[in-house]
Amino acid sequence: MTQVNTAKLKASNRQAGRKIGGTVAIFIFLAFLGLFMVFPIYLTIIMSIKPVEELFVFPPKLYVLRPTLDNFSDMFETLHQNRVPFSRYVFNSIFVTATVTICQCVFASMAAFVLAKCKFPGSKLINSIIVIALLYQSNVIYIMQYMVMTKLRMIDTYLALILPSIASPMGLFLMRQSISQIPDSMIEAAKVDGAGLFRICWQIVMPNQKPALMTLIIFAFQAAWNIQTGTVVFQEQYKTLPTVVTQAASSGMARAGVAMAAAVFLLIPPIIVFMAAQKQVIETMAHSGIKE
Amino acid sequence: MAQMNAEENIRKSSGAKHNSLWKSIKQNKACYAMLAPFMIFFIVFTVIPVIMSLPMGFTDFNIAQPPKYVGLSNYTTLFLSDKVFIRSIRVTIVFALFTGPISYILCFLLAWLINELHPKLKTLFTLVFYIPSMANAYTVWQLIFSGDMNGYINSFLINLGIINAPVQWLTDGRYVLGVTIIVQLWISLGAGFLALRAGFQNIDRTMYEAGAIEGIRTRWQELIYIVIPSMGPQLMFAAVMQIVGSFTAGTVAQNLVGFPSTDYKAHTIMTHAYDYGWVRYEMGYASAICMILFVVMFLLNKLISKMLSKYMD
Numbered sequence: 001m002t003q004v005n006t007a008k009l010k011a012s013n014r015q016a017g018r019k020i021g022g023t024v025a026i027f028i029f030l031a032f033l034g035l036f037m038v039f040p041i042y043l044t045i046i047m048s049i050k051p052v053e054e055l056f057v058f059p060p061k062l063y064v065l066r067p068t069l070d071n072f073s074d075m076f077e078t079l080h081q082n083r084v085p086f087s088r089y090v091f092n093s094i095f096v097t098a099t100v101t102i103c104q105c106v107f108a109s110m111a112a113f114v115l116a117k118c119k120f121p122g123s124k125l126i127n128s129i130i131v132i133a134l135l136y137q138s139n140v141i142y143i144m145q146y147m148v149m150t151k152l153r154m155i156d157t158y159l160a161l162i163l164p165s166i167a168s169p170m171g172l173f174l175m176r177q178s179i180s181q182i183p184d185s186m187i188e189a190a191k192v193d194g195a196g197l198f199r200i201c202w203q204i205v206m207p208n209q210k211p212a213l214m215t216l217i218i219f220a221f222q223a224a225w226n227i228q229t230g231t232v233v234f235q236e237q238y239k240t241l242p243t244v245v246t247q248a249a250s251s252g253m254a255r256a257g258v259a260m261a262a263a264v265f266l267l268i269p270p271i272i273v274f275m276a277a278q279k280q281v282i283e284t285m286a287h288s289g290i291k292e
Numbered sequence: 293m294a295q296m297n298a299e300e301n302i303r304k305s306s307g308a309k310h311n312s313l314w315k316s317i318k319q320n321k322a323c324y325a326m327l328a329p330f331m332i333f334f335i336v337f338t339v340i341p342v343i344m345s346l347p348m349g350f351t352d353f354n355i356a357q358p359p360k361y362v363g364l365s366n367y368t369t370l371f372l373s374d375k376v377f378i379r380s381i382r383v384t385i386v387f388a389l390f391t392g393p394i395s396y397i398l399c400f401l402l403a404w405l406i407n408e409l410h411p412k413l414k415t416l417f418t419l420v421f422y423i424p425s426m427a428n429a430y431t432v433w434q435l436i437f438s439g440d441m442n443g444y445i446n447s448f449l450i451n452l453g454i455i456n457a458p459v460q461w462l463t464d465g466r467y468v469l470g471v472t473i474i475v476q477l478w479i480s481l482g483a484g485f486l487a488l489r490a491g492f493q494n495i496d497r498t499m500y501e502a503g504a505i506e507g508i509r510t511r512w513q514e515l516i517y518i519v520i521p522s523m524g525p526q527l528m529f530a531a532v533m534q535i536v537g538s539f540t541a542g543t544v545a546q547n548l549v550g551f552p553s554t555d556y557k558a559h560t561i562m563t564h565a566y567d568y569g570w571v572r573y574e575m576g577y578a579s580a581i582c583m584i585l586f587v588v589m590f591l592l593n594k595l596i597s598k599m600l601s602k603y604m605d
Contacts, residue, residue, distance in 0.1 A: 034420040044432045059447040111330035120320035135589045137540045138582035139569040144341035167333035177525030197322040211490035259431045
């Protein structure tokens with residue numbers, strides 16, 4: 001019995017029969033598969049710091065002999081030739097990403113709570129429309145969206161970048177699925193205590209939804225950060241970082257190094273947000289563990 | 293409040309329909325108020341465009357001129373005389389069969405295995421498996437599968453003496469679909485995977501303890517009797533994501549093996565729609581293609597949610 005207990009303690013932080021050997025096996029399996037997953041990312045990073053003469057040697061090497069930041073400075077130099085200062089793109093991206101992420105998370109959370117936990121005329125209909133909106137993919141939609149934006153005189157403004165991304169059916173669906181797991185009794189109890197729906201949502205439901213909310217933040221940030229100005233914004237002063245960085249890097253294989261530098265550069269903010277949010281997700285578990 | 297709701301429901305079921313519907317709308321006005329911010333943007337930028345696009349499949353529409361009604365002719369052309377479309381159905385089915393279920397199982401399996409590790413390792417491994425869906429890695433995959441000796445795979449295989457001459461991974465009709473499937477699988481541990489990871493963190497710890505007392509001894513038993521039954525909503529979310537991801541895939545092939553791919557070997561239905569929509573500007577036809585795909589995904593989604601809810605009960 002004591003043996004089982006120590007094994008339990010050693011093998012992560014959980015209860016039912018855990019053998020340390022099993023955990024090690026899991027780790028080895030994940031590590032192997034993980035190598036396959038990160039290998040292309042590793043190559044991207046390596047190639048972004050390779051000097052030109054090392055990029056096309058045979059056989060291709062998996063390491064750098066003389067690391068350099070030439071590719072990055074090349075990319076930034078190209079960007080500095082634009083009429084608009086680089087800081088303007090940075091501001092655009094931060095502004096668009098922050099607005100979209102915050103609005104998306106707040107609006108989706110409230111709507112998801114109501115759709116998951118309240119029955120009212122139309123709730124069933126809206127629930128099924130959300131799933132249909134997720135499944136219905138058509139390139140004609142973009143044209144219709146463009147027509148709507150033209151009608152609303154949004155083309156060539158920040159609004160064209162921000163507003164269409166605010167209501168994400170995927171974000172709502174994610175939150176709704178997760179909130180539906182909260183026992184009804186918890187909400188009924190709050191209602192008896194006289195709490196309004198708004199307060200129940202933000203003071204009782206959402207504090208219990210940290211894992212789902214953090215996951216939504218990751219999705220929302222990632223999508224918002226990658227918004228390309230494409231066909232809705234033509235003025236240079238409203239363009240976002242991904243748009244101009246991709247432009248600066250897209251000149252075929254000869255500039256593969258710069259393309260890699262651009263990919264690495266654009267990947268940094270989403271990774272930072274991902275790490276911060278995942279830390280919160282995992283702490284949720286540790287917390288409820290201490291409570292016992 | 294709850295009592296009044298109940299009374300309302302009783303009255304509603306017993307008749308007096310119009311009046312009670314209005315009353316129940318009024319009574320739930322707090323619900324509508326909380327729904328409103330989302331719904332306003334959702335209706336303007338998703339619902340209206342979707343509704344506007346629905347009838348396009350029955351028209352001839354080239355963007356420049358207003359759509360012309362042509363009845364069912366887009367659909368009859370698709371099934372009776374468009375050979376590339378018939379081929380794209382086959383490619384899509386093969387593609388979806390390989391990427392959909394495998395990736396769904398991987399999402400769940402990996403989310404579960406990661407959950408067994410130390411918290412520090414959890415963050416690390418979640419990042420490792422999710423990072424492909426954050427990165428834009430087509431250029432690097434093109435270099436890995438590059439058809440000359442400089443390609444990483446070619447040079448590796450030549451060094452080992454397995455092949456003598458470089459293989460044209462991205463242009464040889466025998467390999468393009470396989471290569472596309474590998475890269476798609478690599479990218480596909482996305483939203484579903486993260487949602488499942490979050491779901492694992494949400495399971496009530498007392499469930500595990502109760503399980504241990506009732507005689508659950510191994511990880512497998514815990515998985516079958518405790519974890520899966522309490523992950524229904526997340527499993528459903530991941531299923532929808534996988535259906536959409538595997539059936540509407542097209543960008544991977546377009547970016548990797550070129551457009552159009554050799555002999556249309558990696559030409560999915562979505563690529564076909566892209567071809568007609570954005571290359572030939574036959575939006576009516578493209579929209580008919582998308583409609584067929586939507587109907588298939590809708591039915592599949594119904595089927596999967598039935599299966600899942602049967603298992604959960």
